[in-house]
Amino acid sequence: MKSLWINPVLNKEIKLRFRSFKSFLGVFFYLFALGGIAIGFILINTVFSYSSTAIFRPEQSRTMFMVLSFVQMALVLFMTPGLTSGVISGERERQTLNILLTTPQTSTSIILSKLFSSIAYLLLMMVASLPLYSIVFLFGGVSPSLLFQIFGLYFVTMLTIGSIGVFFSTVIRKTIVATIITYGITLFFTVGTAFLTIISMQFSAFQNVNQTSVFPYITSVFNPFIILLNSFEEGLSNEINNASGIAFPLTAAFIIAFLLISFVCLFISIKKLRPNMKEKKGEA
Amino acid sequence: MIETINLTKRYGSFTALNDLNLKIEKGTVFGFVGHNGAGKSTTFSILATLLAPTSGAAFVNGYNVSTEAKEVRNHIGYMPDFFGVYDQFKTVEYLDFYGASYGISPAERQILIPQLLELVNLSNKSDVYVDLLSRGMKQRLCLARSLIHDPEVLILDEPASGLDPRARIEMREILKELKNMGKTILISSHILPELAEMCDEIGVITNGELVASGSVADIQEQLQANKIINVKLASDLEKAVLFFEDHHRVSTVTKNPNRDMLSFAFTGNDEEQIALLKKALDHGLAILSFSQEESNLEDVFLEITKGVDFA
Structure with missing residues (x-):
């Protein structure tokens, strides 16, 4: 197990990723965007406010936390496919993959190292953004446990979207195609499932009150934004639970579903990285 | 291995x-x-x-x-x-x-x-x-x-x-x-x-x-049917050309009068090659050198792949 966590491929990936100037620029623009939104929000509610008092109140602080959380989730969803969908196909295009595959490094170690190094970079961005969240704590209105919960959701989301990116990077030869498909799936998880949830909820509203449908529950489970919103508004969870007749907590279902997707994607990636060397029976 | x-x-x-x-x-x-x-x-x-x-x-x-x-x-x-x-x-x-x-x-x-x-x-x-x-x-x-x-x-x-x-x-x-x-x-x-x-x-x-x-x-040896033999003479180039052309294992005799040399393709084995040289000397040809042309791997490759469709 130790060899999985501390292995040459992971060392190499982290060294190459963090040595690049692009990585520095990535962190810079990430914080610039997030910081700009936080400061803009405070300015709108104080300096540019119509209120004569211009005080930043705890309830506004909570709203700012929500805004920051949603923006951060959007950035995670935007950056993860870009960081992971080229990890294997990029090596293939650079013609370095074949050499790597002739080393005794296991497919599991190569795939997980690629994923973990990408997640490590995203985690660096998350950690770097923590001082921005300290503004929220300065004004109050948000509990630390909620912050941990939100960061837990980010982690599960980046792990799953990252695994999907690695999967397509492994099974598709061209990075550009793998990237487009990964972004497509991410878009479906965000916009597609949200749209389907709204439609199905509306449809349920027209039906008999006693009649339930699992459809809104299923579509909600795959939407990170709905789950994030659920962390702030517990009433949303109750509404979906009532409409579907499923009492199982929405956030727990999201974590299970996403981790399952991640596991399947990584399992197939590990199997597909190297050719199946077992002799094919029955073929001439 | x-x-x-x-x-x-x-x-x-x-x-x-x-x-x-x-x-x-x-x-x-x-x-x-x-x-x-x-x-x-x-x-x-x-x-x-x-x-x-x-x-x-x-x-x-x-x-x-x-x-x-x-x-x-x-x-x-x-x-x-x-x-x-x-x-x-x-x-x-x-x-x-x-x-x-x-x-x-x-x-x-x-x-x-x-x-x-x-x-x-x-x-x-x-x-x-x-x-x-x-x-x-x-x-x-x-x-x-x-x-x-x-x-x-x-x-x-x-x-x-x-x-x-x-x-x-x-x-x-x-x-x-x-x-x-x-x-x-x-x-x-x-x-x-x-x-x-x-x-x-x-x-x-x-x-x-x-x-x-x-x-x-x-x-x-396996794949080259034709050996190329180069002969350098002290004199009588024309006589030598006529002699070699007459041999049943020899074909395509080409002469180089400027250098008193001739070359030909020979299809016989080593023994027949020795016999040919001996016969030429007995015939009175003034042979300075009699050598088989060394063909490199490129020639062999071209010979082996002759007629192969590379498409």
């Missing part, structure tokens, strides 16, 4: 490799000759565990490449025909990464890497980013990389391709040194005379099939 038994690789209806049978003993330098798309790289990829054969079996050091791929990887050093490098690594870091990948301890790597860089004449480039190296230097670095775990077998797919003449000579010298170290080397190249110089055996592959295999001399 390397053995393939009826090794076949098909892509749909296209057969890239058909029933390849090879046996390369330990310490042998085996040259694989063939036109582009003949099946050389396919064979190398299977031996390097990068490609699964459709049927047949391949063994490296007694390990089956299909079922014991991990053991095979520990025993081979593979250099593909086209390869890339991690451009943000320095030369030393590049080798260090692969050394670590093969489970070599950091202390051993510190000793090993300068030795390898010296072997490939890159000691003065140890702190340079790999991306800044010339193509020839990258090829040599890749060769050093393939040697990092001291493999017994080296699989080198066109290691000298795309290099300028000086870089080719440098690469050839390194390969000679590796041969002296007792490595079993499987090498492919289009620079056929170079292969002839350094290989103990060669195999000629066309359209996925091995059409000839053995020592360079054996193959020349």
Whole structure:
């Protein structure tokens, strides 16, 4: 197990990723965007406010936390496919993959190292953004446990979207195609499932009150934004639970579903990285 | 050391490799000759565990490449025909990464890497980013990389391709040194005379099939029906032309009056060749030299692949 966590491929990936100037620029623009939104929000509610008092109140602080959380989730969803969908196909295009595959490094170690190094970079961005969240704590209105919960959701989301990116990077030869498909799936998880949830909820509203449908529950489970919103508004969870007749907590279902997707994607990636060397029976 | 038994690789209806049978003993330098798309790289990829054969079996050091791929990887050093490098690594870091990948301890790597860089004449480039190296230097670095775990077998797919003449000579010298170290080397190249110089055996592959295999001399003997004989005379060139034209094993006599020389194609064996020379001397021809033209590997390759459809 130790060899999985501390292995040459992971060392190499982290060294190459963090040595690049692009990585520095990535962190810079990430914080610039997030910081700009936080400061803009405070300015709108104080300096540019119509209120004569211009005080930043705890309830506004909570709203700012929500805004920051949603923006951060959007950035995670935007950056993860870009960081992971080229990890294997990029090596293939650079013609370095074949050499790597002739080393005794296991497919599991190569795939997980690629994923973990990408997640490590995203985690660096998350950690770097923590001082921005300290503004929220300065004004109050948000509990630390909620912050941990939100960061837990980010982690599960980046792990799953990252695994999907690695999967397509492994099974598709061209990075550009793998990237487009990964972004497509991410878009479906965000916009597609949200749209389907709204439609199905509306449809349920027209039906008999006693009649339930699992459809809104299923579509909600795959939407990170709905789950994030659920962390702030517990009433949303109750509404979906009532409409579907499923009492199982929405956030727990999201974590299970996403981790399952991640596991399947990584399992197939590990199997597909190297050719199946077992002799094919029955073929001439 | 390397053995393939009826090794076949098909892509749909296209057969890239058909029933390849090879046996390369330990310490042998085996040259694989063939036109582009003949099946050389396919064979190398299977031996390097990068490609699964459709049927047949391949063994490296007694390990089956299909079922014991991990053991095979520990025993081979593979250099593909086209390869890339991690451009943000320095030369030393590049080798260090692969050394670590093969489970070599950091202390051993510190000793090993300068030795390898010296072997490939890159000691003065140890702190340079790999991306800044010339193509020839990258090829040599890749060769050093393939040697990092001291493999017994080296699989080198066109290691000298795309290099300028000086870089080719440098690469050839390194390969000679590796041969002296007792490595079993499987090498492919289009620079056929170079292969002839350094290989103990060669195999000629066309359209996925091995059409000839053995020592360079054996193959020349087996496959060259016509020997070219050059004769230099002190006098009587015309008389000599008439004499040789009259012999039933001789054809296509061409003369070079400026140099008092003639040459002809001869289809007989060694005994008949001796008898022909004796008869010519008895006939009173003033022969200064009588020699068989040495044909190089390129001629052999062209002879063997004559009429093969390369499309």
